[in-house]
Amino acid sequence: MPTALHVGQKGFEAFLAKEAGSPLEKGPGWVLSQEARQDLCFAHLSLLEPAVFEAPTANALAGKIADFFLETSRSERYEAPWPLCFEAAGAEGLSARARTVEKAFLEKTSRMARVMKLAEQGRPGPGESRGLFVHFVDFKRAFASRRAFGGGQRRMADDAQAPSRSYLKVEEAYLVLGEAPAKGQSVVDLGAAPGGWSFSAAKRGARVLAVDNGPLKGGAAEHPLIEHRAEDAFKFKPAQRVDWLFCDLLEEPRKALDLLRRWVEAGWCRRFVVNLKFGRNDPLPLLREARGLETLCRALKARHLYHDREELTLTGILKP
Template sequence: MTTTFLICAPQFEQILADELALFAMTAEQSGPDWVLANRPSQEFNALFSIREFCFARHILDQPLEQPLASLPALAQTLCDFFCDSIKGEKIDGPWPLSIQAVGTAGLSKEKIQAVTELFLARLKKAVARVAKLAKVADHLPSGFHRGLFVQMIDTQKVFISRQCWSGGQRRMQFKSEAPSRSYLKVEEAYAILGTAPRQGETVVDLGAAPGGWSYSAAERGARVTAVDNGPLKDGARDHPLIEHLREDAFDFKPSPKTKTDWLFCDLVEEPHHVLRMIKHWLTILGCRYFIVNLKFGRSDPIQLLSQIYDQKTGLASYCESLRVRHLYHDREEITLMGNTEK
């Protein structure tokens, strides 16, 4: 068995522990915002061969668990660990350095910065060339990273690893002109997807009101059909690129000849019902990219994930790429994003 350390959103530790079963993993310990798990011994990357994690934000591979004494002592531990682990490894490009504190660790930004500086000063003395290539990373984009990753979970314990997978979740900047805070979700989804609507593209936004997602696409120059019985707010209501249709999203049928570039869906509706409609869109109605938020509420999110990834009946088989994340800005929700064409 191999250990794996996972970080999640506050209060989602049990859901993350439940999600582990989909990866043949078992939770060993957990605390505020983290779960320590066992996995069958296998390559880290192989864990993600069928699907990625939804509720994990960061995952550290085979972390070293150390007691946390003082900041200088931690910096020395990190330096010793790092220098030992790079023996025989050729490092000739930038590498990410991420030191974070989760849950109740209560370490201030200043202290984290102090450890970072102490560590880099020690590393410079040991291997100046490698120290120069360190890139302090506040945010790790979605995917695998090799560098140095440190998570302090309380004032006494720290987990250290050279390998990390990131779900790419991150806090986004709100724009005061945006009609709703939902705007943050779609912006975060673009960042994970690595693309966003462009000038001249078309968007169908189901459950659009008050208009945050529509606004975000229209601001990028896309033409939006916003479908919702409810009213749009300023910013979206008067936007020349947004057409508001007061219709039920389940009855909305786009023109059969034109494939929409983007399908957005943020309906407050039963998630299985929404999933069935999305499957219909992906198979028949057509869209190139999609961003869909499912509000799981009282439904079991793990069962929902199983359904999404079901090899015969799930969505994955209709997608060129599919990512499902519990976004930084999601609450009792998950967000699906992907594309249907190469």
Template sequence: MSTPNSTKSQQWLLYCRPGFERDCLQETQASPLEASVNSGFLILQGKPRLHYDQLTFTRQLITLLAEVSELPDRDRLTPLFAAIPDTPAQFSALWLETPDTNDGKTLSGFIKRFQPLLEEKLRASGRMAEDPSLPRLHIFFPDKNRALIGTSDPRNSNTAAMGILRMKMPYEAPSRSVLKLAEAFEVFLSEDEKIQWIRPGMRAVDLGAAPGGWTWHLVSLGMQVEAVDNGPLKGVVADHPSVKHLRLDGFRYRPKHAVDWLVCDMIEQPGRVAALVADWIASGSTSRAFFNLKLPMKKRVEALNEALASIREVMDKKGFKYRLKAKQLYHDREEVTVFLARIKR
């Protein structure tokens, strides 16, 4: 067993979508101790503080405390329990996790069986408490014989185990894309904001709407939707009374009156989409938007940062107070989802 030396700089364990390790590393500007391509996780050092909220490609942020590198095939419980550091004294939860890879999935049966055993031992020794503000204990298994032990701060991390917000595919929705928008509403809005900003009868425009997954989600929230796309809408949204299908260019269309929400999933260069959405908000056509930036290029972080900087420039020039957040959601592939909202003073 090895314990990261406390005199050395703090070590971090991060999860990300497999294939995005380089982007994850780049955005943290930390030094890599381990960052294999397609592994779905990274071990970093050289940064005393990282802010989960400000990281786009990071699914989970964990302070790495210890590692057990040669777990025996039998009785893994004893060495693992012994390796859990004495501080913090108590945890609000125990999360056993694996990388989001095919190899990782083969360990899911093992961690399901192991979880209650370890949790019981932690409870019996007074290490678990019902206080949700306490750190969570993560035990991450890159493979069956290796465990990385760390904690996450509930105020500075993802609230979902494995950093993955699982959502059920609504059987009526015309495309799996629906899950991206459903996840965005969950991840970016607080409970208060959901009450304030999601109300039946609100009006939304969906740019690049076909086949209609995002439109379906907005309709399911009770909204009236103008769905802009030259392509056909499918399933129930095709002739839904709350949907107006406009076969128009999403880069040209503007509603006569301001709408409550703009959503945009057009496959276009990130800079073009960013400029469009910024202009919608700057000109008062909407005050809130969710949009997807497609990042098929090699220099994804640069392309994303450029797009976000261009939005900030427009908002700052207007003197607007605003919120701008970008995350690669679980349901995003080579893309990220962005939330932009003008905050009225």
């Protein structure tokens, strides 16, 4: 039976377990599931069919992981860069442990100089990739696999001119989608204030209609590419189809999802980034409903972003 170790944000493992199905074991920020499902909202990285290694010392763990890597590399051809990802979540000091084991692993595999020169350390990009993925669940136990699925989540760099932390979410959403607003494109930003998302699009040269009764601040206030409209997002209709719909409303998530459905069905936008704030409610029914939009989209991704809290983000490109 294929298994997967899904890694997500600490504190959200109950949702991750529900979404992954058939959980065998879980801990802070991770779930081991009997099913190897991919493309989960609450998983940032899924190690597919992982092996588990246990040893009392960092050196012994590194030796076991190096043996696993050598063994599974025999029939492998390394012609291009490949991801090498050692990670940990949960207990304090576990990340340092992962780094120590990674260092010892690199020493033990140094005789494979040509292969190791192609290794790119860190999280893989979105989608399935082949490499070596190691996740520590405690000091003596790590899961390792040669295949993983990345959701595309990543910690983003802030911009001093951005008026809100929300800015980081939309920046991260572009990575998940694989596209960002470009110069000359049009954006409608519903629930725009204080303007983090609008600022993010405008700094790339897009023209933004920022809809919110609240004021824009910081780099979004008086920005020449941002027009502020003090209107109700639910009543707003664009004069013509826009390149991007942004929606980050402090509203009941079902209402925001209905609003997105209306925009998608009417074809009022080409792409979207929409944040749904589920608060203390179970987000799984909402997620199932959101996935119903898949028939109208070329790419629909639902992600619990690195910068999301009790909310999730939908990104999509409409079918032509």
